[in-house]
Amino acid sequence: MTTSTEQHRREAPKSVACAIITVSDTRTPETDSSGQLIRQLLEEHGYTVAEYAIVKDEYDGISQLLREAADNPHVEAVLLNGGTGIAGRDTTYEAVRDQLVKEMPGFGEIFRFLSFTEDIGSAAILSRAIAGTIGKTAVFSMPGSTAAVRLAMTRLIVPELGHVMRELYKDK
Known part of the structure; x- marks a missing residue:
């Protein structure tokens, strides 16, 4: 017997056009190891990178870039990295949260659980990873x-x- 999740995965598109947004005040395309890793992992699994940008950790800039990516008909998913902590400069969470139409709370919950059990222990509570949708665009912020x-x-x-x-x- 096949579960509905297995059925859905079989029916899922094999490729998704993604935008990568790195939030950082210091990284450049050459030093953005996290953005490079996202690209590598996407491409290894048959996904495409339609856009790539680095933006300073400022609410307005992140919000604008996210909105532009979500409005781009050639982008189906936006993957952000950086700025999700609790420091004063960390504004990614707010910029993403304020634009989501539907949130996927399980992403942040499971990410923190995995971080706790597999990697960083109790410091996982400091992460504000979030995901959801803006219209038909999936958004993941890590x-x-x-x-x-x-x-x-x-x-x-x-x-x-x-x-x-x-x-x-x-x-x-």
């Missing part, structure tokens, strides 16, 4: 460390991205 990106990408985003898109487009 911390900026390469370890956090690898965890989010390999355990959550890559395995479910096609499934997420299937759900967003099934009524289209």
Whole structure:
């Protein structure tokens, strides 16, 4: 017997056009190891990168870039990394949260659980990873460390991205 989740994954698109947004006051395309890792993992699994940008950790800039990516008909998913902590400069969470139409609270919950059990222990409570949708665009926001990106990408985003898109487009 096949579960509905297995059925949905079989029906999911094999490729998704993604935008990568790195939130950082200091990184450049050459030093953005987390953005490079996201690109590598997406491409290894048949997904495409339609856009890539680095933006300073400022609410207005993040919000504008996220809105532009979500409005771009060539982008189906936006993956942000960085700025998700609790420091004064960390504004990614607010910029993403304020634009989401539907939140996927399980992403942040499971990311923190995995971080707690597999990597950083109780410091996982400091993460404000968040995901959801803006219209038909999926949005995932994760911390900026390469370890956090690898965890989010390999355990959550890559395995479910096609499934997420299937759900967003099934009524289209």
